Amino acid sequence: MPSEFVAHEAALCADEGISVKFDTATYQRGECIKADPLVPDEELASITLNPPAVAPRCEPSQQLTPPPLIGIFARACPWVEGDFADFGGLTCIAPDPDGSCPPGFSGRFEFQERISDARTCTPCTCGDPSGGRCLADVVLFRDTGCSDLITLSNGVETPACIDTQPNWSLAAARVILAHEEPGACSPTVTTSRVEGTIESGETRVFCCTERRVINDD
Template sequence: MAPEEPGEPGPGGSFALLARACTGTAFAPCGDPGMTCTPAPPTGEAAPPEGFLTCIQHEGERDCPATYPDRHVFYASVEDTRGCAPCGCSEPTGGTCSILASAFSDASCSQFVVGVVVSSEAPFCGAISPGMALGSKSASVVSLEPGTCEPTGGEPTGGVALLGAATFCCRPAPLPEPVPA
């Protein structure tokens, strides 16, 4: 059987199938000298699922021998470093604005001298009559069209690393004996 491809874990780092392997000295010789027997599960515990009745387990990702051809690889944990690159915006383009710039001869902006509309779309240079004293100035927005920018960043980063691999090599379930008719 071909090796199983691990599925990518979901947001919580979990997989759909869980395996638990026990180690110890609970093995005994069987009637067949080429076999090793284990006791039945304790009362109240479920028996192994179909396809996992007779298995051997190896640490790491390993190939299985021909006598135990059904290969299953399980992982103890995952290291999830998935994320996104920081989002940003390019320099804005296409924005325009215009203001009304005014000059006054007194300090309280009440004695109007001159006013002119200044736009970001065209340069302006103005003059005030020589000898005219200026005491204050003001500016007010006439129009404002913000520019636009192209979004940047947001690309996926990182990945998922599967850690603590264990390979289970199992014998296929025996076919049921034919029932005599």
């Protein structure tokens, strides 16, 4: 939405004029917006109305994330002596010093600790937008409460100059998006690539059994 108009002391917008700002970034639904600065009637002979602007660039609709890691994952929990009747996993111990599993614990599993997933996906990118069309209705007021109307301009699509009448001061405005046709952007990078590495830590070996009861002997 246009965030500033230009107030001119000369008719037909013939001088450089001064910029008058309106906080349309905060107020985009036709709320009353105070002019900054206020322009008294003796300094106002014409006004340049600026149109809405099509966004200068397009963002991809989705930024992708790397595919999930697929494999067998394990969580080692402290061993508590007694009956593991409700335990849904395997009962495991550390291997012997030579790396072998003792009798009764024939299930040998190797896992790597502290997996760090540093993968990212390269972004897709878009070209400049084209074909968009936006129009705004601009209502100007003599007072900051938007009750004393001075002029209404419908369908502002290009910069437009309006001459003012005597006693027209500029104190506030309502700016309403009247028509919006989003433009289109052609993709410039259509393929997202996975970059980065998966870093693994120390290898841990578990010797496991499906037994649910372990006795001290």
